[in-house]
Amino acid sequence: MTKEALKNLITNSKKHDNKFTFLKCGYVLSPFISKFISVNKHVYNSTYYEIHSLVSNPKVHFVTLISYYDDKYILKCGDPYLDGSLTQETVENLVKTTMSKLLQPHKTLVSKVQRSYNITPRSSSCTFNQKNYEIAAPLCEHISHFLAGVEDEVFDKLFRNYVQSMDGVETIDQTLALQFERYSFAKHIILEGDKGSGKTYAATTWCRENRLEQIFIGGHEQFESIDFLGHYIQQKNGELVWKDGALSEAFRKAKAGTKVVVIIDELLRIPKRELNLLISALSPINGKYVLRTGRAKDAQDGIAIEEVIQAPKENLWVMGTTNIGAAYAVETMDEALTDRFIPIRKDTTAHELRKILLKTVEMKRFSTEVVQQLMNFYEKMSRIKNTKIINKIVNIRHLCEAIEIANNQGQIQEILGDMKLLWVDREYDGKPDSQQLHAVERILENVYATKS
Numbered sequence: 001m002t003k004e005a006l007k008n009l010i011t012n013s014k015k016h017d018n019k020f021t022f023l024k025c026g027y028v029l030s031p032f033i034s035k036f037i038s039v040n041k042h043v044y045n046s047t048y049y050e051i052h053s054l055v056s057n058p059k060v061h062f063v064t065l066i067s068y069y070d071d072k073y074i075l076k077c078g079d080p081y082l083d084g085s086l087t088q089e090t091v092e093n094l095v096k097t098t099m100s101k102l103l104q105p106h107k108t109l110v111s112k113v114q115r116s117y118n119i120t121p122r123s124s125s126c127t128f129n130q131k132n133y134e135i136a137a138p139l140c141e142h143i144s145h146f147l148a149g150v151e152d153e154v155f156d157k158l159f160r161n162y163v164q165s166m167d168g169v170e171t172i173d174q175t176l177a178l179q180f181e182r183y184s185f186a187k188h189i190i191l192e193g194d195k196g197s198g199k200t201y202a203a204t205t206w207c208r209e210n211r212l213e214q215i216f217i218g219g220h221e222q223f224e225s226i227d228f229l230g231h232y233i234q235q236k237n238g239e240l241v242w243k244d245g246a247l248s249e250a251f252r253k254a255k256a257g258t259k260v261v262v263i264i265d266e267l268l269r270i271p272k273r274e275l276n277l278l279i280s281a282l283s284p285i286n287g288k289y290v291l292r293t294g295r296a297k298d299a300q301d302g303i304a305i306e307e308v309i310q311a312p313k314e315n316l317w318v319m320g321t322t323n324i325g326a327a328y329a330v331e332t333m334d335e336a337l338t339d340r341f342i343p344i345r346k347d348t349t350a351h352e353l354r355k356i357l358l359k360t361v362e363m364k365r366f367s368t369e370v371v372q373q374l375m376n377f378y379e380k381m382s383r384i385k386n387t388k389i390i391n392k393i394v395n396i397r398h399l400c401e402a403i404e405i406a407n408n409q410g411q412i413q414e415i416l417g418d419m420k421l422l423w424v425d426r427e428y429d430g431k432p433d434s435q436q437l438h439a440v441e442r443i444l445e446n447v448y449a450t451k452s
Contacts, residue, residue: 001130003155003372006066006073013139014148020052020062022149027157028116029109029165031098032081033067033074034129042098044113045069046161048154049082050146051120061121064146068158071372077128077142084118091117112165159368163351163358179344180206185259185313188282190267190320193346196395199321200265201356202346207261207319213253217246219266223274229294242295247281251291254311267320275337282340284313321346353378353396360400366409373447374399377416380443381423390436392423413448420444 001009030047047067054060063083065076080086081094091114099110128140139147180203183189191199207214217227230245244252247262254260264270270278281291288310296304320341357371381394402415424436 001073002071003073003369006075009075009139010147010150013144014150015141015144016148017141017145019055020142020145021055021058023051023053023061025050026119027161028082028119029113029161030067030079030081030116031094031113032079033069033076042094043069044098044102045074046158046165047079047082047116048158049079049120050149052142052145060124062126062142063120063123064142066150066154066158068155068162071375073158075128075130075139075143077126077140078123079120082116082118082120083122085122109165156368159371160358163355176202176344176346177206180319183342184210184261185315185317188318188320188341190322190341190343191346192322192324192343194393194395195323196393196397197346197348198352198356198396199346200263201396202352203261203263203319203321207263213258213260215246215250215253215260215262217262217264219264219269221269221271223270225274225277225294228274228277229291244293247278247291248293248295248309250316251281251289251293251309251311254289254315255309258315260316262316262318264318264320266322268322272334278318279336279340282318287313289313289316348396350375350379353399356396357399357403360403364403364406364409366403366406370403370409370412374402374412377443377447380447381440384439384443389439390423391425394423398422413444417441417444 026049028047028049030045031042033043033045045067046069047065049063049065052062052064063078065079065082067074067076081091086094095110095113098113102109123142126140126142128137128143131137179189191203193199204214204216226245228245228247230243230248232240233243235241250260250262264278267275281289283289289312291309291311293307293309295307297307298305318341354371354375357374358368361368361370378394378399381390384390385393398419402412402419405415406412420437420440421432423440425433427433
């Protein structure tokens with residue numbers, strides 16, 4: 001069920017019962033949210049549990065749980081995974097099945113999940129399990145007592161545990177990470193995708209995780225060759241000194257033995273004349289890339305000798321990013337460029353978006369409820385984009401800016417409302433398309449109709 005539905009259930013159904021004694025509580029990661037193996041509901045989740053006993057008989061235990069996964073919550077009374085009543089073979093199959101659904105199964109994450117096995121006593125004589133994982137069945141007295149003591153911070157902690165458990169494990173799409181690894185320092189790549197889909201984030205994150213030197217270049221229509229190569233600047237004493245451009249700096253470091261990744265954001269916004277310089281520099285000669293910087297190193301017979309930097313292929317790699325399509329003001333990739341770059345598609349993944357939003361929210365010290373609302377908004381807006389109701393996308397940058405600009409989390413809805421013209425077309429008279437505007441407004445109303 002949703003967080004709103006669960007909170008309503010807590011408000012309407014919680015009931016403190018003096019016949020129960022609180023023993024213990026905790027947070028775990030689990031591969032299992034169903035009491036019935038045949039349902040096959042094996043989903044990676046974070047769980048908060050409490051253990052109570054009867055005042056009249058301390059040997060009788062009741063283990064109650066709230067599990068969170070993929071923006072959903074489920075209530076349970078007893079769990080055969082946590083109480084260790086499953087066979088070892090079943091446990092191994094559960095973990096294997098659940099981990100296979102993630103983008104990047106990882107031994108660290110698997111070990112965290114396995115540590116939650118057999119950590120609670122078996123729950124006595126109660127088989128409450130939330131019906132169909134969406135609608136709560138009539139609550140048992142143990143769940144009602146459990147809900148009476150649940151604090152709001154539990155929901156935030158469940159969400160954070162779910163997202164942060166994969167830090168360093170699934171920071172970018174595993175398929176994309178494998179492609180980066182495959183082509184690194186072997187074939188230059190260009191990441192294509194819609195605006196704000198996380199292309200630059202993926203490139204910089206992968207380089208950082210692999211401890212590679214990064215040199216960043218921002219492409220634009222007024223880009224000139226000196227931005228690649230460098231130029232002379234005048235010092236206070238009037239003397240001229242050479243200042244490396246980004247490409248010259250990269251070549252110089254690669255020549256000295258450093259593994260360097262040049263990240264060129266919006267590669268196809270750079271005019272073709274300047275791109276030809278890049279193409280020439282990335283044409284290897286005897287295993288080395290060769291760059292003529294335009295800098296006069298020496299002179300012979302009154303003629304300047306131009307500096308030439310040769311960088312080993314194994315030390316220099318270029319990752320470009322670009323938007324593709326008629327909606328973007330970019331150059332087309334010509335044959336010479338495609339010979340040197342392999343295009344790779346990068347779309348936003350839900351987990352990646354959730355993680356970026358969570359980091360931004362935590363910097364502002366807002367509730368994780370903000371992340372869930374923005375994810376809901378993003379999914380609904382993506383749906384009407386896919387059905388052609390609107391033609392423009394909501395991207396990571398828009399959502400992060402809404403958080404960053406807000407002085408308090410209540411302002412985020414207002415800021416998104418102010419942004420709505422970003423996502424709608426204009427009529428011939430320049431006014432926003434009324435139908436598209438109405439569709440966006442309805443989504444905002446729906447997402448923020450119930451505030452926790």
